Amino acid sequence: MKKKTGHLFVISGPSGVGKGTLREKLFQQISDLSYSVSVTTRKPRRDEEEGRDYYFVNEETFKQYIKDEKFAEWALVHGEYKGTLLNTIKQNLEQGKDLVLEIDVQGALQLKEKFPQGIFIFIAPPSWEKLEKRLRGRNTEDEEILQKRLNNAHSELKQIKHYDYLVINNHLLEALKELKCIIIAERCRVRDGLSDFKL
Amino acid sequence: MKKKTGHLFVISGPSGVGKGTLREKLFQQISDLSYSVSVTTRKPRRDEEEGRDYYFVNEETFKQYIKDEKFAEWALVHGEYKGTLLNTIKQNLEQGKDLVLEIDVQGALQLKEKFPQGIFIFIAPPSWEKLEKRLRGRNTEDEEILQKRLNNAHSELKQIKHYDYLVINNHLLEALKELKCIIIAERCRVRDGLSDFKL
Numbered sequence: 001m002k003k004k005t006g007h008l009f010v011i012s013g014p015s016g017v018g019k020g021t022l023r024e025k026l027f028q029q030i031s032d033l034s035y036s037v038s039v040t041t042r043k044p045r046r047d048e049e050e051g052r053d054y055y056f057v058n059e060e061t062f063k064q065y066i067k068d069e070k071f072a073e074w075a076l077v078h079g080e081y082k083g084t085l086l087n088t089i090k091q092n093l094e095q096g097k098d099l100v101l102e103i104d105v106q107g108a109l110q111l112k113e114k115f116p117q118g119i120f121i122f123i124a125p126p127s128w129e130k131l132e133k134r135l136r137g138r139n140t141e142d143e144e145i146l147q148k149r150l151n152n153a154h155s156e157l158k159q160i161k162h163y164d165y166l167v168i169n170n171h172l173l174e175a176l177k178e179l180k181c182i183i184i185a186e187r188c189r190v191r192d193g194l195s196d197f198k199l
Numbered sequence: 200m201k202k203k204t205g206h207l208f209v210i211s212g213p214s215g216v217g218k219g220t221l222r223e224k225l226f227q228q229i230s231d232l233s234y235s236v237s238v239t240t241r242k243p244r245r246d247e248e249e250g251r252d253y254y255f256v257n258e259e260t261f262k263q264y265i266k267d268e269k270f271a272e273w274a275l276v277h278g279e280y281k282g283t284l285l286n287t288i289k290q291n292l293e294q295g296k297d298l299v300l301e302i303d304v305q306g307a308l309q310l311k312e313k314f315p316q317g318i319f320i321f322i323a324p325p326s327w328e329k330l331e332k333r334l335r336g337r338n339t340e341d342e343e344i345l346q347k348r349l350n351n352a353h354s355e356l357k358q359i360k361h362y363d364y365l366v367i368n369n370h371l372l373e374a375l376k377e378l379k380c381i382i383i384a385e386r387c388r389v390r391d392g393l394s395d396f397k398l
Contacts, residue, residue: 122389128398160396165387178387185384188364188377190321197359199327 006097007186008089008115009033011179012108013123014153015078016135018169022123023102025176030183034097036088039065042080072114075106078148082107089115098183105156112162119186121179122163125153126170205296206385207288207314208232210378211307212322213352214277215334217368221322222301224375229382233296235287238264241279271313274305277347281306288314297382304355311361318385320378321362324352325369 011019027033039055041062050056057065062081065071074083084101092099103111108120125131131153135146160166165182169175212218226232238254240261249255256264261280264270273282283300291298302310307319324330330352334345359365364381368374 124396125398157396157398160389163389165384166389166396167387178383181380181383182387184377184380185364188366188381190359190362190365197323197356197365199324199356 004096006034006093006095006099007183008093008118009098009100009183009186010108010111010118010120011100011102011123012105012120012163013169014105014125014131014156015149016131016138016153017123017125018134018172018175019102019123021172022167022169022176022179023100025172026100026179026183029176029180032098033183034092034099036084036092036099036101038082038084038101038103039071039074040080040082042082073103073107073110075104075110077104077106078145078152084111086114098187105159109159109162119165119182120163121165121167121182122160123175124157124160124166124168126168130170203295205233205292205294205298206382207292207317208297208299208382208385209307209310209317209319210299210301210322211304211319211362212368213304213324213330213355214348215330215337215352216322216324217333217371217374218301218322220371221366221368221375221378222299224371225299225378225382228375228379231297232382233291233298235283235291235298235300237281237283237300237302238270238273239279239281241281272302272306272309274303274309276303276305277344277351283310285313297386304358308358308361318364318381319362320364320366320381321359322374323356323359323365323367325367329369 011023013019027035037051037055039057039062041057041059044050044054044056048054059081062083065083066074070085071083072086072089074081082104084103084107089099111118112120132150135149167175167178210218210222226234236250236254238256238261240256240258243249243253243255247253258280261282264282265273269284270282271285271288273280281303283302283306288298310317311319331349334348366374366377
Protein backbone atom coordinates (compact mmCIF):
# COMPACT_ATOMS: atom_id res chain seq x y z
CA MET A 1 0.00 0.00 0.00
CA LYS A 2 1.18 3.50 -0.80
CA LYS A 3 2.37 5.30 2.29
CA LYS A 4 0.14 8.22 3.26
CA THR A 5 1.93 11.56 3.03
CA GLY A 6 1.35 14.15 5.73
CA HIS A 7 -0.74 17.31 5.47
CA LEU A 8 0.93 20.69 5.17
CA PHE A 9 -0.97 23.35 7.12
CA VAL A 10 0.10 26.94 6.54
CA ILE A 11 -1.06 29.48 9.10
CA SER A 12 -0.49 32.95 7.80
CA GLY A 13 -1.66 36.55 8.11
CA PRO A 14 -0.52 40.07 8.98
CA SER A 15 1.84 40.84 11.86
CA GLY A 16 0.07 41.23 15.18
CA VAL A 17 -2.94 39.19 14.21
CA GLY A 18 -2.23 36.52 16.81
CA LYS A 19 -0.85 33.72 14.62
CA GLY A 20 1.75 32.71 17.17
CA THR A 21 -0.67 32.44 20.09
CA LEU A 22 -3.17 30.51 18.01
CA ARG A 23 -0.51 28.11 16.80
CA GLU A 24 0.74 27.47 20.35
CA LYS A 25 -2.77 26.77 21.65
CA LEU A 26 -3.45 24.56 18.67
CA PHE A 27 -0.46 22.41 19.54
CA GLN A 28 -1.72 22.07 23.10
CA GLN A 29 -5.00 20.67 21.79
CA ILE A 30 -3.84 18.52 18.87
CA SER A 31 -0.77 16.64 19.97
CA ASP A 32 0.21 14.85 16.76
CA LEU A 33 1.20 17.91 14.77
CA SER A 34 4.76 18.82 13.85
CA TYR A 35 5.90 22.42 13.87
CA SER A 36 8.28 23.79 11.29
CA VAL A 37 10.64 26.17 13.05
CA SER A 38 11.52 29.13 10.80
CA VAL A 39 14.94 30.65 10.30
CA THR A 40 15.16 34.39 10.98
CA THR A 41 17.65 37.22 11.21
CA ARG A 42 15.56 39.16 13.69
CA LYS A 43 16.57 39.44 17.35
CA PRO A 44 14.85 37.03 19.75
CA ARG A 45 12.07 38.57 21.87
CA ARG A 46 12.35 38.11 25.61
CA ASP A 47 10.40 34.83 25.78
CA GLU A 48 11.67 33.29 22.58
CA GLU A 49 13.97 30.31 22.46
CA GLU A 50 16.47 29.17 19.82
CA GLY A 51 15.23 26.05 18.02
CA ARG A 52 11.79 26.21 19.61
CA ASP A 53 10.46 29.51 18.26
CA TYR A 54 13.04 30.23 15.57
CA TYR A 55 16.51 29.43 14.40
CA PHE A 56 18.21 32.78 14.89
CA VAL A 57 20.98 33.39 12.35
CA ASN A 58 22.85 36.43 11.07
CA GLU A 59 22.27 37.98 7.68
CA GLU A 60 25.36 36.42 6.16
CA THR A 61 24.28 32.90 7.04
CA PHE A 62 20.76 33.58 5.81
CA LYS A 63 22.00 34.81 2.45
CA GLN A 64 24.21 31.74 2.11
CA TYR A 65 21.13 29.53 2.66
CA ILE A 66 19.35 31.45 -0.11
CA LYS A 67 22.29 30.90 -2.44
CA ASP A 68 22.32 27.19 -1.56
CA GLU A 69 18.57 26.99 -2.31
CA LYS A 70 17.85 25.65 1.12
CA PHE A 71 14.59 27.55 1.51
CA ALA A 72 11.07 26.48 0.51
CA GLU A 73 10.13 30.12 1.05
CA TRP A 74 11.86 33.15 2.40
CA ALA A 75 10.97 36.79 2.67
CA LEU A 76 12.33 40.10 3.81
CA VAL A 77 9.58 41.28 6.11
CA HIS A 78 9.79 44.56 7.99
CA GLY A 79 13.53 44.67 7.40
CA GLU A 80 14.21 41.16 8.69
CA TYR A 81 14.73 37.91 6.83
CA LYS A 82 12.58 34.87 7.57
CA GLY A 83 12.48 31.52 5.84
CA THR A 84 11.44 27.87 5.98
CA LEU A 85 13.87 25.11 5.13
CA LEU A 86 12.78 22.90 2.23
CA ASN A 87 14.18 19.80 3.92
CA THR A 88 12.04 20.28 7.02
CA ILE A 89 8.89 20.22 4.94
CA LYS A 90 9.88 17.32 2.70
CA GLN A 91 11.02 15.07 5.54
CA ASN A 92 7.91 15.58 7.64
CA LEU A 93 5.46 15.02 4.80
CA GLU A 94 7.29 11.95 3.55
CA GLN A 95 7.16 10.48 7.04
CA GLY A 96 3.40 10.99 7.01
CA LYS A 97 3.54 13.74 9.63
CA ASP A 98 1.15 16.67 9.57
CA LEU A 99 3.28 19.78 9.55
CA VAL A 100 2.24 23.28 10.60
CA LEU A 101 3.99 26.39 9.32
CA GLU A 102 3.38 29.83 10.75
CA ILE A 103 4.59 32.30 8.17
CA ASP A 104 3.93 35.71 6.69
CA VAL A 105 1.79 36.34 3.63
CA GLN A 106 4.69 36.84 1.19
CA GLY A 107 6.15 33.49 2.21
CA ALA A 108 2.81 31.70 2.04
CA LEU A 109 2.24 32.78 -1.55
CA GLN A 110 5.73 31.55 -2.52
CA LEU A 111 5.10 28.25 -0.76
CA LYS A 112 1.85 27.74 -2.63
CA GLU A 113 3.81 27.57 -5.87
CA LYS A 114 5.96 24.74 -4.52
CA PHE A 115 3.35 22.95 -2.42
CA PRO A 116 -0.04 23.53 -4.05
CA GLN A 117 -1.40 20.61 -2.00
CA GLY A 118 -0.85 22.67 1.17
CA ILE A 119 -3.80 23.93 3.18
CA PHE A 120 -3.52 27.69 3.40
CA ILE A 121 -5.23 29.41 6.33
CA PHE A 122 -5.41 33.18 6.57
CA ILE A 123 -5.76 34.67 10.05
CA ALA A 124 -7.39 38.11 9.87
CA PRO A 125 -7.95 40.71 12.58
CA PRO A 126 -11.55 41.63 13.38
CA SER A 127 -10.86 45.34 12.78
CA TRP A 128 -8.06 47.81 12.13
CA GLU A 129 -8.47 49.21 15.63
CA LYS A 130 -7.86 45.82 17.19
CA LEU A 131 -4.86 45.12 14.99
CA GLU A 132 -3.28 48.43 15.90
CA LYS A 133 -4.01 47.89 19.58
CA ARG A 134 -2.37 44.47 19.47
CA LEU A 135 0.71 45.77 17.70
CA ARG A 136 1.04 48.55 20.29
CA GLY A 137 0.43 46.09 23.11
CA ARG A 138 3.51 44.15 22.08
CA ASN A 139 5.50 47.16 23.07
CA THR A 140 8.51 45.98 21.12
CA GLU A 141 8.38 48.22 18.08
CA ASP A 142 8.74 51.92 17.43
CA GLU A 143 6.07 54.03 15.74
CA GLU A 144 7.61 53.84 12.28
CA ILE A 145 7.72 50.03 12.29
CA LEU A 146 4.17 49.94 13.56
CA GLN A 147 2.89 52.10 10.69
CA LYS A 148 4.80 49.94 8.22
CA ARG A 149 3.13 46.83 9.61
CA LEU A 150 -0.33 48.37 9.39
CA ASN A 151 0.31 49.38 5.79
CA ASN A 152 1.49 45.92 4.92
CA ALA A 153 -1.62 44.45 6.52
CA HIS A 154 -3.75 46.48 4.10
CA SER A 155 -2.21 44.87 1.06
CA GLU A 156 -1.93 41.45 2.70
CA LEU A 157 -5.70 41.30 3.22
CA LYS A 158 -6.09 41.47 -0.56
CA GLN A 159 -4.35 38.11 -0.83
CA ILE A 160 -7.08 36.19 1.02
CA LYS A 161 -8.47 34.96 -2.30
CA HIS A 162 -5.36 32.80 -2.70
CA TYR A 163 -6.03 31.00 0.58
CA ASP A 164 -8.24 28.01 1.35
CA TYR A 165 -9.60 29.23 4.67
CA LEU A 166 -10.21 32.48 6.50
CA VAL A 167 -10.27 32.61 10.29
CA ILE A 168 -11.11 35.93 11.91
CA ASN A 169 -9.32 36.24 15.22
CA ASN A 170 -11.86 38.20 17.23
CA HIS A 171 -12.27 35.93 20.23
CA LEU A 172 -9.24 33.68 20.72
CA LEU A 173 -11.22 30.59 21.74
CA GLU A 174 -13.60 30.91 18.81
CA ALA A 175 -10.73 31.33 16.34
CA LEU A 176 -8.91 28.41 17.95
CA LYS A 177 -11.99 26.22 17.56
CA GLU A 178 -12.20 27.08 13.87
CA LEU A 179 -8.53 26.41 13.33
CA LYS A 180 -8.79 23.08 15.11
CA CYS A 181 -11.81 22.15 13.02
CA ILE A 182 -9.95 22.93 9.82
CA ILE A 183 -7.23 20.47 10.84
CA ILE A 184 -9.74 17.78 11.83
CA ALA A 185 -11.85 18.29 8.70
CA GLU A 186 -8.87 18.22 6.37
CA ARG A 187 -7.80 14.92 7.89
CA CYS A 188 -11.21 13.53 6.84
CA ARG A 189 -10.85 14.90 3.33
CA VAL A 190 -10.87 12.30 0.59
CA ARG A 191 -7.46 12.48 -1.08
CA ASP A 192 -4.84 9.92 -2.13
CA GLY A 193 -4.92 7.85 1.04
CA LEU A 194 -8.65 7.85 1.70
CA SER A 195 -10.12 7.47 -1.76
CA ASP A 196 -9.24 3.77 -1.84
CA PHE A 197 -10.59 3.20 1.66
CA LYS A 198 -11.42 -0.43 2.33
CA LEU A 199 -13.00 -2.14 5.30
CA MET B 200 -22.93 43.57 -1.96
CA LYS B 201 -23.74 40.15 -3.37
CA LYS B 202 -25.86 38.10 -1.00
CA LYS B 203 -24.03 35.07 0.36
CA THR B 204 -25.61 31.78 -0.72
CA GLY B 205 -25.90 28.96 1.79
CA HIS B 206 -23.81 25.80 1.96
CA LEU B 207 -25.22 22.48 0.84
CA PHE B 208 -24.05 19.63 3.06
CA VAL B 209 -24.82 16.13 1.87
CA ILE B 210 -24.52 13.36 4.45
CA SER B 211 -24.58 10.00 2.75
CA GLY B 212 -23.52 6.39 3.13
CA PRO B 213 -24.84 2.82 3.27
CA SER B 214 -28.00 1.86 5.13
CA GLY B 215 -27.42 1.17 8.80
CA VAL B 216 -24.27 3.23 9.05
CA GLY B 217 -25.84 5.69 11.49
CA LYS B 218 -26.46 8.68 9.20
CA GLY B 219 -29.76 9.51 10.85
CA THR B 220 -28.43 9.49 14.41
CA LEU B 221 -25.42 11.57 13.42
CA ARG B 222 -27.58 14.09 11.62
CA GLU B 223 -29.92 14.44 14.60
CA LYS B 224 -27.04 14.97 17.05
CA LEU B 225 -25.45 17.42 14.65
CA PHE B 226 -28.58 19.54 14.67
CA GLN B 227 -28.57 19.56 18.46
CA GLN B 228 -25.08 21.02 18.42
CA ILE B 229 -25.24 23.43 15.48
CA SER B 230 -28.53 25.26 15.68
CA ASP B 231 -28.44 27.32 12.49
CA LEU B 232 -28.67 24.44 10.03
CA SER B 233 -31.72 23.68 7.91
CA TYR B 234 -32.75 20.11 7.25
CA SER B 235 -34.14 19.00 3.93
CA VAL B 236 -36.90 16.51 4.61
CA SER B 237 -36.94 13.75 1.96
CA VAL B 238 -39.99 12.32 0.23
CA THR B 239 -40.36 8.54 0.49
CA THR B 240 -42.74 5.73 -0.35
CA ARG B 241 -41.52 3.59 2.51
CA LYS B 242 -43.67 3.01 5.60
CA PRO B 243 -42.89 5.18 8.62
CA ARG B 244 -40.93 3.44 11.41
CA ARG B 245 -42.41 3.59 14.88
CA ASP B 246 -40.68 6.81 15.95
CA GLU B 247 -40.86 8.65 12.64
CA GLU B 248 -43.06 11.65 12.04
CA GLU B 249 -44.57 13.04 8.82
CA GLY B 250 -42.87 16.28 7.80
CA ARG B 251 -40.12 15.93 10.41
CA ASP B 252 -38.37 12.73 9.30
CA TYR B 253 -39.93 12.28 5.85
CA TYR B 254 -42.84 13.22 3.68
CA PHE B 255 -44.54 9.86 3.32
CA VAL B 256 -46.32 9.50 -0.04
CA ASN B 257 -47.62 6.60 -2.10
CA GLU B 258 -45.93 5.35 -5.24
CA GLU B 259 -48.40 7.06 -7.56
CA THR B 260 -47.71 10.50 -6.09
CA PHE B 261 -43.97 9.86 -6.15
CA LYS B 262 -44.03 8.95 -9.82
CA GLN B 263 -46.05 12.05 -10.61
CA TYR B 264 -43.35 14.16 -8.89
CA ILE B 265 -40.74 12.46 -11.07
CA LYS B 266 -42.76 13.27 -14.19
CA ASP B 267 -43.14 16.88 -13.06
CA GLU B 268 -39.34 17.09 -12.51
CA LYS B 269 -39.82 18.12 -8.93
CA PHE B 270 -36.83 16.15 -7.67
CA ALA B 271 -33.20 17.24 -7.35
CA GLU B 272 -32.43 13.57 -6.85
CA TRP B 273 -34.44 10.44 -6.40
CA ALA B 274 -33.65 6.79 -6.15
CA LEU B 275 -35.25 3.42 -5.83
CA VAL B 276 -33.41 2.02 -2.84
CA HIS B 277 -34.14 -1.42 -1.43
CA GLY B 278 -37.49 -1.41 -3.22
CA GLU B 279 -38.63 1.96 -1.91
CA TYR B 280 -38.55 5.39 -3.57
CA LYS B 281 -36.81 8.31 -1.90
CA GLY B 282 -36.20 11.80 -3.21
CA THR B 283 -35.32 15.41 -2.44
CA LEU B 284 -37.39 18.27 -3.82
CA LEU B 285 -35.44 20.69 -6.00
CA ASN B 286 -37.34 23.66 -4.58
CA THR B 287 -36.34 22.90 -1.01
CA ILE B 288 -32.67 23.09 -1.95
CA LYS B 289 -32.93 26.17 -4.12
CA GLN B 290 -34.97 28.18 -1.64
CA ASN B 291 -32.70 27.45 1.31
CA LEU B 292 -29.48 28.23 -0.52
CA GLU B 293 -30.84 31.43 -2.03
CA GLN B 294 -31.88 32.57 1.44
CA GLY B 295 -28.31 32.01 2.58
CA LYS B 296 -29.25 29.07 4.77
CA ASP B 297 -26.94 26.12 5.24
CA LEU B 298 -28.89 23.05 4.26
CA VAL B 299 -28.21 19.46 5.31
CA LEU B 300 -29.40 16.49 3.26
CA GLU B 301 -29.24 12.93 4.51
CA ILE B 302 -29.51 10.70 1.47
CA ASP B 303 -28.34 7.42 0.03
CA VAL B 304 -25.31 7.04 -2.22
CA GLN B 305 -27.25 6.78 -5.51
CA GLY B 306 -29.00 10.06 -4.73
CA ALA B 307 -25.81 11.81 -3.64
CA LEU B 308 -24.09 11.02 -6.94
CA GLN B 309 -27.08 12.39 -8.87
CA LEU B 310 -27.10 15.50 -6.74
CA LYS B 311 -23.44 16.13 -7.40
CA GLU B 312 -24.24 16.61 -11.08
CA LYS B 313 -26.75 19.35 -10.28
CA PHE B 314 -25.00 20.91 -7.29
CA PRO B 315 -21.25 20.44 -7.75
CA GLN B 316 -20.69 23.13 -5.14
CA GLY B 317 -22.22 20.83 -2.50
CA ILE B 318 -20.07 19.36 0.25
CA PHE B 319 -20.36 15.58 0.05
CA ILE B 320 -19.67 13.61 3.20
CA PHE B 321 -19.51 9.82 3.18
CA ILE B 322 -20.30 8.04 6.45
CA ALA B 323 -18.66 4.61 6.52
CA PRO B 324 -18.98 1.78 9.02
CA PRO B 325 -15.82 0.74 10.88
CA SER B 326 -16.23 -2.90 9.78
CA TRP B 327 -18.62 -5.27 8.04
CA GLU B 328 -19.38 -6.94 11.35
CA LYS B 329 -20.51 -3.70 12.91
CA LEU B 330 -22.62 -2.77 9.91
CA GLU B 331 -24.38 -6.12 9.97
CA LYS B 332 -24.89 -5.88 13.71
CA ARG B 333 -26.46 -2.45 13.37
CA LEU B 334 -28.77 -3.56 10.58
CA ARG B 335 -29.88 -6.54 12.67
CA GLY B 336 -30.26 -4.35 15.73
CA ARG B 337 -32.86 -2.27 13.94
CA ASN B 338 -35.02 -5.34 13.94
CA THR B 339 -37.23 -3.94 11.22
CA GLU B 340 -36.11 -5.91 8.21
CA ASP B 341 -36.19 -9.52 7.16
CA GLU B 342 -33.09 -11.53 6.26
CA GLU B 343 -33.41 -11.01 2.51
CA ILE B 344 -33.57 -7.21 2.80
CA LEU B 345 -30.62 -7.30 5.18
CA GLN B 346 -28.46 -9.24 2.72
CA LYS B 347 -29.47 -6.83 -0.04
CA ARG B 348 -28.38 -3.89 2.09
CA LEU B 349 -25.03 -5.47 2.88
CA ASN B 350 -24.44 -6.18 -0.81
CA ASN B 351 -25.31 -2.62 -1.71
CA ALA B 352 -22.92 -1.34 0.94
CA HIS B 353 -20.09 -3.18 -0.81
CA SER B 354 -20.57 -1.31 -4.05
CA GLU B 355 -21.41 1.96 -2.31
CA LEU B 356 -18.04 2.01 -0.58
CA LYS B 357 -16.43 2.15 -4.02
CA GLN B 358 -18.02 5.55 -4.55
CA ILE B 359 -16.07 7.26 -1.75
CA LYS B 360 -13.70 8.76 -4.33
CA HIS B 361 -16.54 11.00 -5.53
CA TYR B 362 -16.99 12.49 -2.07
CA ASP B 363 -15.21 15.38 -0.37
CA TYR B 364 -14.99 13.86 3.10
CA LEU B 365 -14.98 10.46 4.74
CA VAL B 366 -16.16 10.01 8.32
CA ILE B 367 -15.84 6.55 9.84
CA ASN B 368 -18.60 6.00 12.34
CA ASN B 369 -16.84 3.84 14.89
CA HIS B 370 -17.47 5.85 18.05
CA LEU B 371 -20.52 8.08 17.70
CA LEU B 372 -19.03 11.05 19.57
CA GLU B 373 -15.83 10.95 17.57
CA ALA B 374 -17.72 10.79 14.26
CA LEU B 375 -20.00 13.58 15.43
CA LYS B 376 -17.01 15.76 16.26
CA GLU B 377 -15.58 15.21 12.79
CA LEU B 378 -18.90 15.96 11.13
CA LYS B 379 -19.27 19.13 13.18
CA CYS B 380 -15.75 20.19 12.28
CA ILE B 381 -16.45 19.70 8.59
CA ILE B 382 -19.39 22.12 8.86
CA ILE B 383 -17.38 24.68 10.83
CA ALA B 384 -14.34 24.40 8.55
CA GLU B 385 -16.41 24.71 5.38
CA ARG B 386 -17.95 27.89 6.76
CA CYS B 387 -14.41 29.29 6.99
CA ARG B 388 -13.59 28.24 3.45
CA VAL B 389 -12.70 31.07 1.09
CA ARG B 390 -15.38 31.09 -1.61
CA ASP B 391 -17.52 33.76 -3.27
CA GLY B 392 -18.54 35.54 -0.07
CA LEU B 393 -15.24 35.45 1.77
CA SER B 394 -12.73 36.09 -0.98
CA ASP B 395 -13.56 39.80 -1.01
CA PHE B 396 -13.44 40.04 2.77
CA LYS B 397 -12.94 43.57 4.00
CA LEU B 398 -12.45 45.00 7.44
